[in-house]
Amino acid sequence: MKLSVLTTLYYSTPYLKEFYERITNSVKKITDDYEIIIVNDGSPDNSLEIVLELFESDKKIKIVDLSRNFGHHNAIVTGLEYVTGDYVFFVDCDLEEPPELIEQYWPEMINSTNVDVVYGIQKARKGNLFEKFSGELFFTLFNSLSDFKIPPNFCYSRLTTRRYTQAILEFPEKEMFLGGIWFLTGFNQKPIIIKKFSKGKSTYTLSKKIALAVNAITSFTIKPLEYIFVLGFILMALASIVIILLIMQKLFFNVNVPGWTSILVSLWFLGGLVIFNQGIIGVYLSKTLLETKNRPRAIVKKVYNCENNL
Structure with a gap:
């Protein structure tokens, strides 16, 4: 032994x-x-x-x-x-x-x-x-x-x-x-x-x-990638609902919707979210690249x- x-x-x-x-x-x-x-x-x-x-x-x-x-x-x-x-x-x-x-x-x-x-x-x-x-x-x-x-x-x-x-x-x-x-x-x-x-x-x-x-x-785990998909779907659904409501306000109630500040904040938020999600995907892609190179x-x-x- x-x-x-x-x-x-x-x-x-x-x-x-x-x-x-x-x-x-x-x-x-x-x-x-x-x-x-x-x-x-x-x-x-x-x-x-x-x-x-x-x-x-x-x-x-x-x-x-x-x-x-x-x-x-x-x-x-x-x-x-x-x-x-x-x-x-x-x-x-x-x-x-x-x-x-x-x-x-x-x-x-x-x-x-x-x-x-x-x-x-x-x-x-x-x-x-x-x-x-x-x-x-x-x-x-x-x-x-x-x-x-x-x-x-x-x-x-x-x-x-x-x-x-x-x-x-x-x-x-x-x-x-x-x-x-x-x-x-x-x-x-x-x-x-x-x-x-x-x-x-x-x-x-x-x-x-x-x-x-x-x-x-x-x-x-690949759950971060799954969460990105779910988060993207939720944001898309919410955005679609907001767009429909805004169109209805304009067509049926003739209400103009101001709000440059809210638009800019939304753009900053969504831009940061997109970059963050791309970073997560980039980490997985980089790991795949390193493994496929098969270096010692x-x-x-x-x-x-x-x-x-x-």
């Missing part, structure tokens, strides 16, 4: 050595047959140099160096192609989710029958008021629009079986929302309440979070491991 630990690097310099010590100590309590796969997602700092130093002293480390930054989710899935363990433990190296969680997940996995995933879930979302509100808003919006539901406040740390990770690799899309893929894959998954810590400033900026939310929703999810520049240092 072999255990694989998978993590990614992006501005990870302050946490790497502590993460390595803590995850190594925890894994050794479970098994001596393990590997640590570290995917460098084009980190601009010296994270790669640090893990290369660790690699020189510990041949259980395998480093997958990507040619540039391809995004957190793509880096994780790319790393999956290099795991060889019977079980895989996913955890970020920023220490927000403690590496020691493997010690909590492991007995739940081993002592449970027919469980392929043990994952963490926050009882209460961490962060300030805006972070908590925006997080709740995202999960509410996603689950209300999508036919497929995800549990609110789930965490990315998880212990999985090999067959589950192999199933993840069957998803070919490049514009990937891994949080949805985790649960769309199915299998029996067991949540555990954990506490997530704050490391300070996150590399997930507000713009990245908005982009992630848009990608998540448009990857898992990520490009591996070099792999460092004790068996074949390519």
Whole structure:
């Protein structure tokens, strides 16, 4: 029985050595047959140099160096192609989710029958008021629009079986929302309440979070397109009724209908609505374009491991 630990690097310099010590100590309590796969997602700092130093002293480390930054989710899935363990433990190296969680997940996995995933879930979302509100808003919006539901406040740390990770690799899309893929894959998954810590400033900026939310929703539902159709039909029906009423007022009651202000406001409103709807359609079209190009999810520049240092 072999255990694989998978993590990614992006501005990870302050946490790497502590993460390595803590995850190594925890894994050794479970098994001596393990590997640590570290995917460098084009980190601009010296994270790669640090893990290369660790690699020189510990041949259980395998480093997958990507040619540039391809995004957190793509880096994780790319790393999956290099795991060889019977079980895989996913955890970020920023220490927000403690590496020691493997010690909590492991007995739940081993002592449970027919469980392929043990994952963490926050009882209460961490962060300030805006972070908590925006997080709740995202999960509410996603689950209300999508036919497929995800549990609110789930965490990315998880212990999985090999067959589950192999199933993840069957998803070919490049514009990937891994949080949805985790649960769309199915299998029996067991949540555990954990506490997530704050490391300070996150590399997930507000713009990245908005982009992630848009990608998540448009990857898992076409309801926004359906709502555009319904909204267009309703506006067309209302406009037709108003036009008929105005014609009737003019023909039967000889009433002139002034109102340049109302006309301008209506034009601004409808113009903004049209642009907004075109933007939604544009997002779906752009995703279709990117997927049909069939570009690689990520490009591996070099792999460092004790068996074949390519």
